[in-house]
Amino acid sequence: MSDQKTFNRQSLIARLKWHLITIVIFLAAIWILPVFLPEESGWRLGLPFQVFYTAIAILGAVFFYLLESPTPSTPKTTFGIWFRISAVFLATVGFLVLVGMVFPQFQLPEEQLVIIDDPVARGEAQFLNSATTCILCHAVDGQGGTRGPDMAEIGTRAATQVEGLTAEEYIRQSIQDPTAFVVEGFEPIMPPGLAEIIGDEPFEDIVAYLLSLK
Amino acid sequence: MTIDIPILGARTVIWAAAQLHLFFAAFILGAPIFIVISEYLGFRNQDARFERLAREMMKAVSIAYSFTAAFGVIFAFILMGPFQSSTNYLMELFFPIFGAYGLLILIESAVMYTYYYSWGSLNSGIKKKWHILLGVLLNIVGTVLMLVMNSVASFMLTPPKDIDLSGASLWELVNNPSWSGLNLHRFIGNLTFGGFVVALFAAFMFLSAKNDEDKAFYDWMGYIGNFIGTGTMMIIPVAGYIYAKELFHYDASISTLLMADKLSWFFEIQGVLVGLMFLGANYYMWLSIKRIQGGERFAKLMKTSFAIMFIGTAIWITPQAFLPDLTSSPTGNMSITELAIPANFAFLGMMMAKAIAVTAIVILTFVTYLVYRRALATGKIAWGKIDVRAQYTLIFLPALAIYTMGLMGAIRELARSGDFIFRVAADPSPYWYIPPLAYTSQVTGVLTLIFFIFIALIFWLGFKMGKTETS
Numbered sequence: 001m002s003d004q005k006t007f008n009r010q011s012l013i014a015r016l017k018w019h020l021i022t023i024v025i026f027l028a029a030i031w032i033l034p035v036f037l038p039e040e041s042g043w044r045l046g047l048p049f050q051v052f053y054t055a056i057a058i059l060g061a062v063f064f065y066l067l068e069s070p071t072p073s074t075p076k077t078t079f080g081i082w083f084r085i086s087a088v089f090l091a092t093v094g095f096l097v098l099v100g101m102v103f104p105q106f107q108l109p110e111e112q113l114v115i116i117d118d119p120v121a122r123g124e125a126q127f128l129n130s131a132t133t134c135i136l137c138h139a140v141d142g143q144g145g146t147r148g149p150d151m152a153e154i155g156t157r158a159a160t161q162v163e164g165l166t167a168e169e170y171i172r173q174s175i176q177d178p179t180a181f182v183v184e185g186f187e188p189i190m191p192p193g194l195a196e197i198i199g200d201e202p203f204e205d206i207v208a209y210l211l212s213l214k
Numbered sequence: 215m216t217i218d219i220p221i222l223g224a225r226t227v228i229w230a231a232a233q234l235h236l237f238f239a240a241f242i243l244g245a246p247i248f249i250v251i252s253e254y255l256g257f258r259n260q261d262a263r264f265e266r267l268a269r270e271m272m273k274a275v276s277i278a279y280s281f282t283a284a285f286g287v288i289f290a291f292i293l294m295g296p297f298q299s300s301t302n303y304l305m306e307l308f309f310p311i312f313g314a315y316g317l318l319i320l321i322e323s324a325v326m327y328t329y330y331y332s333w334g335s336l337n338s339g340i341k342k343k344w345h346i347l348l349g350v351l352l353n354i355v356g357t358v359l360m361l362v363m364n365s366v367a368s369f370m371l372t373p374p375k376d377i378d379l380s381g382a383s384l385w386e387l388v389n390n391p392s393w394s395g396l397n398l399h400r401f402i403g404n405l406t407f408g409g410f411v412v413a414l415f416a417a418f419m420f421l422s423a424k425n426d427e428d429k430a431f432y433d434w435m436g437y438i439g440n441f442i443g444t445g446t447m448m449i450i451p452v453a454g455y456i457y458a459k460e461l462f463h464y465d466a467s468i469s470t471l472l473m474a475d476k477l478s479w480f481f482e483i484q485g486v487l488v489g490l491m492f493l494g495a496n497y498y499m500w501l502s503i504k505r506i507q508g509g510e511r512f513a514k515l516m517k518t519s520f521a522i523m524f525i526g527t528a529i530w531i532t533p534q535a536f537l538p539d540l541t542s543s544p545t546g547n548m549s550i551t552e553l554a555i556p557a558n559f560a561f562l563g564m565m566m567a568k569a570i571a572v573t574a575i576v577i578l579t580f581v582t583y584l585v586y587r588r589a590l591a592t593g594k595i596a597w598g599k600i601d602v603r604a605q606y607t608l609i610f611l612p613a614l615a616i617y618t619m620g621l622m623g624a625i626r627e628l629a630r631s632g633d634f635i636f637r638v639a640a641d642p643s644p645y646w647y648i649p650p651l652a653y654t655s656q657v658t659g660v661l662t663l664i665f666f667i668f669i670a671l672i673f674w675l676g677f678k679m680g681k682t683e684t685s
Binding site: 196 | 299303306379380417418421422476479483486487493497500517520524528531532533536537539542548551552553554555556557558559601603606609610612614617634639640642643647648649650651652654655656658659662663666670
């Protein structure tokens with residue numbers, strides 16, 4: 001039995017000989033060759049690419065080893081079978097998660113990392129963010145769309161737009177019910193229900209921001 | 215956002231519920247397509263193996279159906295809670311579609327349970343034809359159901375431009391620019407997914423089979439599952455290109471986000487996944503060839519093919535630069551020269567090189583199948599005598615397929631880039647931003663494992679525990 005094992009091991013080494021030589025040549029090309037190449041040659045791999053191709057070479061070595069490796073035994077117990085199945089599945093998923101973790105990661109948006117205490121500043125971030133769509137139609141400080149009224153000094157002007165409404169009431173009404181009062185010279189294109197879509201807190205912040213534009 | 219979910223956050227929870235719902239949905243929609251084909255083949259050729267495959271998989275589908283519904287309900291509750299305002303907006307536009315969806319689920323449930331429970335009584339002569347017809351009907355209803363809900367999902371990414379959405383007709387909303395692309399991609403994807411889940415089931419059953427007859431059957435079943443999974447996987451890249459082209463024509467900035475900006479490294483993983491799937495599928499075929507009498511001589515030919523596939527995968531995943539997005543700049547001691555691909559290798563980062571690489575991989579997979587057929591012409595298959603590594607490959611492949619589906623689903627959702635409906639309505643939640651790849655990968659990994667636990671439970675409940683009780 002022991003002789004058989006030794007024979008199998010020797011046979012495996014003999015069969016893997018060319019694979020090992022290929023991998024060694026490949027790794028030498030990745031790591032040793034760049035030392036002799038000037039940076040401007042256009043052939044020299046940077047460190048991240050060296051690591052990247054080394055990882056691929058190692059995976060290749062594992063794959064070709066699997067082609068030549070002896071057949072594993074089948075577990076005898078039900079627990080052993082389920083354990084082996086789960087281990088293969090878990091190892092595969094674990095490898096994929098690891099790949100996702102070692103690849104380059106971008107930064108989260110700054111406004112998500114910093115908690116802004118000031119509702120006016122939060123409202124400004126919301127208003128200027130193209131995701132909320134405000135800036136697509138309304139300009140502030142010369143930037144933004146022209147399909148809707150310019151928001152310059154809206155905090156002051158809002159108090160005089162509709163009789164009986166304060167500046168805050170007018171701004172709230174304009175967002176919640178945009179067709180209630182349409183500024184002269186503009187089409188009623190603002191979609192209804194925007195306040196609900198953007199959510200309560202962002203809505204309050206945007207109102208605070210617009211009121212601050214004086 | 216008035217309601218949030220502690221610890222995990224509402225986004226991660228709705229992500230989990232939606233993805234698990236879709237994992238099960240892909241299985242219960244994809245598997246019945248080849249279940250009914252298998253039943254038909256069993257009936258036409260009087261081959262009991264096809265009949266047994268169809269019946270056993272239908273049993274798994276009927277159990278999985280309940281889990282699909284359960285995760286669907288959890289998904290709906292979260293939509294109505296933390297994401298209520300956004301959901302209301304969609305409801306206003308698509309109310310008839312949601313109504314039709316509910317009705318179609320009712321019809322599908324009725325047809326599915328009738329199909330499954332009438333198997334014994336409608337199993338011979340003309341009755342069998344009626345039963346097969348019932349299976350066809352199940353697939354028609356299931357496909358229509360998928361098309362209906364795809365309209366909402368595709369609308370969120372590509373709402374029709376230049377029309378007033380609140381005044382648009384329902385058909386204008388449904389037939390949005392990426393609806394057909396998504397339909398095609400999901401239809402083929404479901405078949406691939408279903409095929410690999412069948413392979414997973416066969417591997418479970420093969421490894422725990424107690425007699426040669428069962429081993430022979432589940433070896434054959436694993437082969438069929440892998441054949442369906444791999445065969446349909448070969449045409450997925452084409453469907454993917456069609457879908458991506460529709461997105462590009464709709465708004466080129468989506469393509470930039472996907473292929474060159476924040477989501478580009480997500481596609482790097484997709485390259486790794488698909489490369490591994492093709493290598494795994496070919497490895498399985500290689501072991502299948504070896505168990506054909508006299509097949510060893512053909513198996514030797516395949517090592518060159520594996521080497522080319524490996525190089526093809528390496529080209530496919532070679533990035534232009536090790537930068538996570540368009541706005542990032544080099545950090546630490548790294549210069550842009552080190553992070554970017556050297557000028558003389560730049561072609562490896564181009565789409566042309568990648569298209570050639572993926573085409574080579576697909577063609578070689580087809581060649582592997584031809585080699586298998588050639589080996590089969592000169593020798594006989596010893597079913598049940600396959601190398602046990604083939605069964606582990608049939609566990610490895612579904613793990614990749616499930617994770618791929620999870621990752622691609624996340625990419626499609628994140629392509630809206632901070633909007634609830636692309637360029638129409640912002641995501642009002644604090645989770646509007648694109649999460650980093652590491653987090654996405656972790657969530658996808660955990661969801662893949664959760665699905666595996668549930669699917670293992672289905673296999674155990676339906677085929678091990680039930681069998682013990684019967685015996």
